[in-house]
Amino acid sequence: MVMKRLNLCTWNSLGNQCSISRVFKVLFYSTQTETETESVTSSSSSKDTLYGRLLQFENPRVSIVPVLDQWVGEGRPAKQSYLEVLIRRLRKSKRFNHALEVSEWMSNKRYLDLLPGDVAIRLDLISKVHGLEQAEKYFSNIPITLRGLQVYGALLNCYAQEKSLEKxxxxMQKMTDLGFNRTSLPYNVMLKLYAxxxxxxxxxxxMQEMEEEGIxxxxxxxxxxxxxxxxxxxxEGMEKLLMKMEADVTVDWNxxxxxxxxxxxAGMVEKALPMVKKSERLVRGKMRRFAYEVLLTLYASMGNKDEVYRIWNLYKKIGKIYNMGxxxxISSLVKLDDLDGAEKIWEEWNKKTSFDYRIPNFLINAYCKKGLLGNAESIVIG
Incomplete structure (x- = not known):
């Protein structure tokens, strides 16, 4: 049941679901194998794995060092490769404090020699947890022998995330002087920052510099x-670049x-439709869930209700539908003024999925805008 404290006519913006710009991620541990990753996560629900034990500590202010100490105190293994993957998993889950604790525990308690990738990811985590100034202090103490592409790339990424353009x-210039700008990775960081x-x-x-350097x-x-x-x-610029991309690279759905x-x-629906169709044909694998959410929004923007329902039927075949789906x-059907259809989807959500105030609020606001206060109230009282 939706709580009555929901404001009937408060608009909750969905944000731009179709934005495809993604923050550049440095591949700190490119040598890790899929098997090593699975060894960390395959039994993550079990309390007999280190990862399983750490999952119980969701509060970032609660230290996980005692858990790590207890693990090795029981005579259990804590190989460096395992700990590196563990850090990656915690970082991916945005548990930056705990990821940093594991990183520091590796060297402080296990006396493991840090590789450039270990140093790079610690630099990134320090920036996220303690701020850019502390990350710079850490960088200044890194031995010259470890300051390679990964470490400089991590520092560049820290500056980019904080929008510190001059730094x-x-x-970037320092990396050029050292000969580290031989791949597209640092250029991509700067392109994203400028954009x-x-x-x-x-x-x-x-991009002209990249071409001249053969990158x-x-x-x-x-x-x-x-x-x-x-x-x-x-x-015009977009169309020219898209033609070049189609000729020179493998274009993705984004x-x-x-x-x-x-x-x-620009109001050019007739040109938008072929682009959406091309995008849909390129959707594969794990990206399907997010891609279908984007396609729902696009077809709704074009006023094509049949295509919205067609994509929804494809979406449901993936498996469990989460709140974002x-x-x-619902937002697509509201945009199409199909409030009956939107309410049916809401009823389905209300039976199956964990509460998310945005979903009923979106439908409530749609009813309010239409003056259908009785319908809005029925959502509030369940």
């Missing part, structure tokens, strides 16, 4: 530039989503 540019800060004039010169861009490189064209409503959104903002479908 990011200085580190996020609205400095679109910097993007072409940076091949990847999908992230081109998608970042494509997104900037779309944000600036530069349809690129066509960006193009479709650009056309929709229901929210995407």
């Amino acid at each position: 990011a540019e200085a580190i 996020d800060m609205g400095k679109h004039e910097k993007l072409d010169s940076l 091949t861009g990847n999908n992230f490189t081109f998608n970042t530039r494509l997104d900037a064209y779309a944000i600036a409503s530069d349809i 690129a066509y989503v960006v193009a479709a959104n650009c056309y929709l903002r 229901y929210l995407s479908m």
Whole structure:
């Protein structure tokens, strides 16, 4: 039942679900195998694994060091490769404090020699937990022999995440001087930073530099530039780059989503539809859930209710439907003024899924805007 404390007419923005810009992630532990990762997570629900024990401590202010100490005190193994994967899993779950504790425990208690990847990820975690100033202090104490591409790349990423443009540019220049700019990774960090800060004039010169240096861009490189064209409503620039991408690289579904959104903002629905169709054909594997949520929104923006329901039926075949899926479908139907359909989806959600105030609130606001206060009240009282 939805609690009465919900404000009937408070609008809750969904945000831009179709944004494809993704923050660059340094591959700190590129040598880890899939088997090692599975050894950490396959029995994560069991209290007899270290990962399982750590999962019980969700409060970041509660130290997990006693758990680590107890684990080895019981004579259990704590190999460096296992701990590295453990840190990755905690970091992926945004448990940065605990990931940093494991990293520091590795060297302080286990006396393990840190590899460049270990140092890089600790630098990243210090920035997230204690701030940029502490990360800089840590960097200044890193031995020169460990300051390779991964460590400088991590520092560059820290500056980019904090939108510290001058420092990011200085580190980028330092990496160039040291010969570390031989891949697209640092360039992608700077491209994303310039795009996020609205400095679109910097993007072409940076991509030109990559070309002159013989550095091949990847999908992230081109998608970042494509997104900037779309944000600036530069349809001609977007179309030229998309043609180049189709000729030179393997275009992913994100690129066509960006193009479709650009056309929709310009009111060019007839050009948006082929882009959405191309995007849908490229959706694969684990990305299907998120991709279908995006496609629901796009088809709704084009006023195509039949396609919205078709994508929803595909979505349901994936397996369990989470809150974001229901929210995407309900918001799409509200956009199409199909309130009866939206309420049916809400009823389905209300029976199956954990509470998320955004979902009933979205439908409540839709009823309020239509003056259907009785319908809105029925949602509130369950």
